[in-house]
Amino acid sequence: MHSSTTYSLSHPKYRADIDGLRAIAVLSVVVFHAAPNWMQGGFIGVDIFFVISGFLISTIIFNSLKAQSFSLLEFYARRVKRIFPALFIVLAACYAVGWYVLFADEFAHLGMHTSAGAFFVSNLALWSETGPLDKPASAKPLFHLWSLGIEEQFYIVWPALLVLAWKGRYNLLTLTLVFATASLAWNLQASVKQPATTFFSPQTRFWELLCGGLLAWASLHQHPAVAGLQSKLDRGIHRTLYRSEPMGDGLALANALALVGAALLAFGFLKIEPALGYPGKWAIVPVLGAVLIISAGPQAWFNRVVLSNRWAVWFGLISFPLYLWHSPLLSYAHIMEGGNPRADIRLGAVALSIVLAWLTYRLVERRVRFAKHRLVVPVLCALMGAIGALGWYTSSQNGFAFRLNSKVDLALLSQTIEPSNTRLSDGSCEKFLDFSIGPGAVCLANTSAPEVLFVGDSHAMSLNSAAVLGKVSIQSMLIGNHGCPPLMNHSVMDGKVNKGCNALPEEALKVLARFPTIQTVVLESRGPMYFSGSGYGIEGPNNYSIFALDGSAATQAQMFQQGYSQFVKALLLRQKKVVFVIGSPELGEEPRGCIVTRPVSLLNKTLSSCSQDKSKVDERQAVYRNLVENIQADNPGLQVYDPIDLFCDDAQCYGLRNGKLLYWDDDHISTWASELVLNDMRKQKLLP
Template sequence: MKYRPEIDGLRALAVLPVIFYHAGVETMAGGFVGVDVFFVISGFLITTIIASELNSQQFSVVSFYERRARRILPALIVVLAITSILAVSIMLPFELVNYGKGLVGAVLFVSNIVLWKQAGYFAAEAEMNPLLHTWSLGVEEQYYLFFPLLLMVIWRFRRQWALPLLLLATLGSLGLAEWASTRMPSANFYLLPTRIWELMIGAMLSLWLMRRAQPQGLAAQLISLLGLVMIIVGIFAYNDQTPFPSFYALVPVLGAAAIILAATPATLVGKWLASKPLVIVGLISYSAYLWHQPLMAFARILAPDNHPDKVVMLMLALSSLVLAWLTWKFVEQPFRNKQRFGRNWIFTASLAGSALAVLLGVGLVASKGLLSQYPEKEWPIVEKTNVKFGEYVVAAHSMILARPIEEDKPVLVIVGDSFSQDFYNMISENNAFAHYQHVALFVPARCQLFYGKPYVEIEHHIAEGDRAMCAHRILSSQQVETIRKADVVVFASKWQSWSAAIMGESLAAMAIPEHIQVMVLGTKQFEKNRRVLLSEFRRADIPSIRRMDADILEINRTLKQSVKGYGFIDIAASFCSNGCPLFTTDGSPISYDGAHLTEAGARVIGNYLFTHPPLQQYGSASDAAMAAHSN
C-alpha cells in the first residue's frame, strides 16, 4: 500500500480534538468525534491491507493478528503499567475496584462492555476514570475478530458481493444507532453493533478505491474541503447532549471519508494535512490517545473540587504529546521491527503482559481496592463504590413504586426523582408515616417535575438526548389521579431553576383537593469529593461542614416563592443553616456523592426533619403518642 502522509495528518485532526475535549476546552465540545474519524481511518487502512493480500493470495490470519499485536499491545501495556502504579498510589479503594475491572477490560479488549455497565461516557464521574478511553480499542478489536474472516469468506465465494454486503451491514448498524441513541444511549455509545457502520464506511471506501481512481482537479479540491468542514462542524457544533452515534455522526464520519477519498498532494487540504507538524502528531497519535486520559483523570481526582485549573489541563494535554513521542520512539517503533522482535517473542511478551494486567485487576477487585491498607474506622468513607451506595438509595423506594392504593389506610404519595428516594429512606430509617400506606411515583431528574404545560413548550429545557425518553416519562395525568387520592403528598426533586420557577403553576394545574396536605422539598448539596471527606475525617478536632453553593440556595428561594401557599421544606436553610455537616456523630459520611444520602445520612437528616415542623406530626414519636391516645 502506497504511503499517504495526508492520512497521518488526518490522524492528527482526529486525536487533537479528543485530547482537548478531555482537557475541558469548551469550544471543542464535540471533540469526541475524533474517535469516529479514527474508526473510518482504521476501517480504510485495515481493509486495504486485507483485500490486497487476499487478491495476491498472501493473507494469513496469524500474520494479521501479529500485526495487530505489534501495533496495539506494546504501547498499551507500557501505559497500563505506569497508569496502574499511579492508580495504586493515588486512588481510594472504591476507585481501585472500578480501576481493576477496567484494567481487565482494557487488556481483554472488552472495556467498552465494562464501561457500558458503569457510568455513561458523558457522566461527570467518567472523567475521573483513567481508562475511559480504552472503550474504543475494545470496539476496534472486537470488530477485527470477525471482519477478516468475513472478507475471506466473501472473497472465496462471491467477491463482487463485498460492497453490497458491507453497505447492507452499514445501513443496518446506522439505523440501529439512530434508534438506540435516544432509547439506550449508553449501550449505543459503547457497544459494537452501533459502531460497526463507522468502520465499514472506511472499509467500503477502501474497496471502492481499489477499483477506481481518486477524484482529481476541482472535484478533489471541493470534496476534500467539504470533508474538512464536516469534521470541524462536528468538533465545534456538537456537545454531550448530541445523540451519539446517530445520524449526527454521519457528518464527521462522511467528512473523514471525503478527505481519504479526495485529499491528494495536489489539493489544499491534502497539502495541509501532509505538513510535517501534522504528520508527526499523526504518527504518535495512538500513543497520545493512550496517555492523555490517565493524566487528566488523575488531575481531576487530585483536585479538591475535581476541576483542575484550565492551564493545568492544557499543560497535561501538551505533556501527553511529549510522552507519546517518547513511547512511539522507544516502544512502538522497536516492537514493529520483525528482525528485532520475532513473532513468537511478540506473542509471548504480549500474553505475559496481558496476564499480569489481568492478575493485578482481579487482585484489586478481590482485595476491595486494597481496603486493608486503611484503618477500619475509615472504611465507611473509602470502601463502597457509588454503585453500591446507589443500590441503597433505590432499594426501599422500589418496593412502593406505583403501588395500588388501598382504602383502609391514609395514603402518603411521594413524587420525584432520586431525591424522592432519599426522602423515602429518611422515612424508613426513622419509622415515620408509620400508619400510612406509602406509594411512590418516579419522574427522572433529567425530565424534571412539571405539569399542565404542553411538552413542546418545555422540551427546550431538557437535554436533546433525553427529549424522546422524557416525552414518555414526565408526570402523567394518570399519576396525577393517584396524587389526588392521597392524604399527604410530598414532591422532592433535584430542581433546576426553570422547574422550580413553574412548580407553583404545576401544582395548581394538578387541581389537588384542599384536604390533601402538599409539601415540596427543596434541593440539597453536600461534599462530593471523598478525598476531602477523608481529610476532614482525619481532622477529628475540627467540625467539618460544607457551605451550600449560591446557585443551590437561589433555586430553593425560587422554589419557595413559586409554591407559596403550599408546604415548603428547605433542608439547606434548616438542617444546613450554618453549613452542612459532612459526618454523623459516629463518623459516618452523610452523603457519598454530594447529592444523595447514605444510610447514616438518611437517619440523621430524617430525624431532624421528623422532629421539627412541618413533618414533626408524622414522626415516630408522634405516631407512638397517637397510638397510645387511641388505646
C-alpha cells in the first residue's frame, strides 16, 4: 500500500435510486411508529437500511483495497463526520427535553440510554433490559438507536477483518459468504427460542449487511458465466413479454428484478408483523427485496421513475436525521400524554421531525461532513464522549430527583417505584433452600421451612410481595413464570414462541415432594389475559394463546379450565390445601397519573380519579369467574378466595385508597394491596 499521506478512499458512483430506496426505508419506519395499524410491517425499513449500508460500505472497501488506497483511519474519520453531528444534536436535545419532562426514574433510564447511544451499544443495553419488567419501546425515546449500534459494530469489525484478509491474500468473497451464512444460520436457529437475542444481537443481524457486501462484490467482479446467464434471462423475459426482438441492453431483466424486489417489500410492509418471531426467516423478505432493487441498477423502470423522482431523493438525503428525530418526538408525545397520543399530535410530531431533519441536514450534516479542518474529528469525538459521560452520570445519580422538588410530591411519587425483588428471583431460594429452577422462572423464599407455596404468573408474584418483603409473617415460597398460568398438560404461545408454561406445575409438584413443610398451595394468574386475546384499559390485543400438549382441540377458555383443573386435582391428591385466588381487578391505567401530574404535558392534564365502574370489571371477569366455578365443581376440595371487596364497592373499583396506591402499574397490585389481601386471607383461615 502507499504511504498514509496518499490514502484516498474510493467511492461508488452516486445513484439517486439508492437515495429513493432510503426514503422508502425511513418513511416505512416513521409510519410504523406513528400509526402501526396503517403499516404493520413498516419496521422492516431498518433491514433495508442494513442492506444499503452493507452495499455502499463494502463497495468502498473492496474498491479501495484493490486500488491499494484503503486506510482504516480515514475510513473511521469519514464515519465520524457522517454520523456524529446529527446524533450528538439529537442526544443533546433528548436530554434537554427529558430534564423538564421526565420523572427521576425515567430520566435515569434516559441517561443510561444516552450513554449507550453515544458509545454505540444501544442494542446491547436494550438486550440486557429485555424481560418481564421491561418498559415498552414507546416509553424509551432512544430505543431506535439499537439499529445504529449494530451498524457501527459492523463498521468496526468488518473493515478491519477485510484488511487482515487482504493482507493475508485470502479470498474476500469466500470470507463474506462464510460470515453471512454463519450469521443467517444463527438468526434462524435463535429466532424461536431467543427472540430478544435474535433481534438485538449483532451476530444475528450482520448477515443483512453482508448481503449488501455480497452484492457489492458481485457488482465489482462479474464472472463471465454470470454475465452469460443474465443475458439469457434478459432475452427470455423480453421474448415472454414482447413480440419484438430483444435489445440486448439488459433492461428486461433489470425491470423484472426491481419489480419483484418492490413486490417483496410491499408484501413485507403489509403482512409481516413482530408476532411472527422477527427477524428469523421473515427478515429474508426485505433483505432479498432490497438486494434485487439495488442489483437492478439505476436504469430499471422502478428505480428510474419511482425511486429517482425528486421527492424520493429528497427524503433519502434527509433519511438519517429523520430516522434520528422521529422516534424521540413520538416517544415524548406518548410519555407526556400517558398513552398513545391523538392522531393530530402524532402527525405534528412527524411533521416536526421532517423539518428538524431537513435543518440538521442542511445546516449541520453537509457542512461538517465535507469540512477539511483537522480538528473536526477530534472535536466530534470529544462532544460524543461528553454527552455519553453526562448520560452515565445522570444514571448514576438516579435521574437528579431535585429537578422536580417544586413540581411533584416526591413522597407520593415514591409509591410508584416497585421493589426489584418481588417479581424477579433474588437468590433467596438458593440461600434458604439450596434450590433453583430453570432459566426464565422466578423463585422467591423467606424461610428455610416454607409453609405456603405460591404458584402462578407475575400476578402471583405481586400477591406474594408483602410476604417476601416481610410485611406479612407468612413462611412462604414462590415459583412462577411471567406470562405463565399454572396449566397442567398445557402451555402458552406468545406469538410464535412457546413459553413452556407446562413446566411450572411440574416444578411445583417436585417442590412439594422436596419440602414436606408446605401444606398450602396458593394459585393465581391474570386469568382473562390468556383466553380473551386482549389486555385491559390502556392495553391492546395480546399474542397469547393456550394449546394442549397432546394436540387436542378446544376453545381457549376450555383449555384454561382444563389445565387449571388437572393441576388442582394433582395437588389435592397430594393432600394439600389448595386456594385459588380470583385475580384482583385490573386497573387499566397508569397509576402514576392518579397521584401526580407530569411536570410538562402537551394537553392540560388533571389527576385521574383512579376508579372505574364496577360493571366494567364484572364484564371483564364474567367468563373467568364462570371458569373458576367450573374448576371448583371439578375439584370439590378446592377453596376459592375473592378479593373483590377490598378493591370495589357496589358501584366503583379503586386504584387509590387512603392516599395509597393499590397498584404498581395498570394491572399488578402494590405491596400495600398485597398486605391487605394476605391479611384478609389469614382472617378467613385460608393461610396459616
